[in-house]
Amino acid sequence: MLISEINDTQPGTFDFIYLPLVKKDRRKNVGYAFINMLSPSNIISFYQAFNGKNWDKLQNEKVASIAYARVQGKDELIMEYVMKNEDSDTVDMQIRPTVFFSESKYQEESVRYRNLNVRIHQPEMM
Numbered sequence: 345m346l347i348s349e350i351n352d353t354q355p356g357t358f359d360f361i362y363l364p365l366v367k368k369d370r371r372k373n374v375g376y377a378f379i380n381m382l383s384p385s386n387i388i389s390f391y392q393a394f395n396g397k398n399w400d401k402l403q404n405e406k407v408a409s410i411a412y413a414r415v416q417g418k419d420e421l422i423m424e425y426v427m428k429n430e431d432s433d434t435v436d437m438q439i440r441p442t443v444f445f446s447e448s449k450y451q452e453e454s455v456r457y458r459n460l461n462v463r464i465h466q467p468e469m470m
Contacts, residue, residue: 359443
């Protein structure tokens, strides 16, 4: 639902998203997500669209608060996840970080990430 909500106003502006879940109850998230924007210029419109606002598609009263993360960049975020989650290869694919590629880069780039225990989002082919 988070990806869908972001794509409604910011399609094609990010290449990584990870919404950590509560370890004892995988149906609940911890209340924050990591998103890597493709360009610094995308941050402004993302901030304007979501900061201080309720999520339309999520059934709760939580308000988004946008902040810079300590770790920056797609590759760095993936390595941070892999290093902190030694059991990441046993985690359900649906709750792993998701990496997005453009149609033109999918074939070459997806091979590089296959062994890193992340979910690879294949673009819709036109």
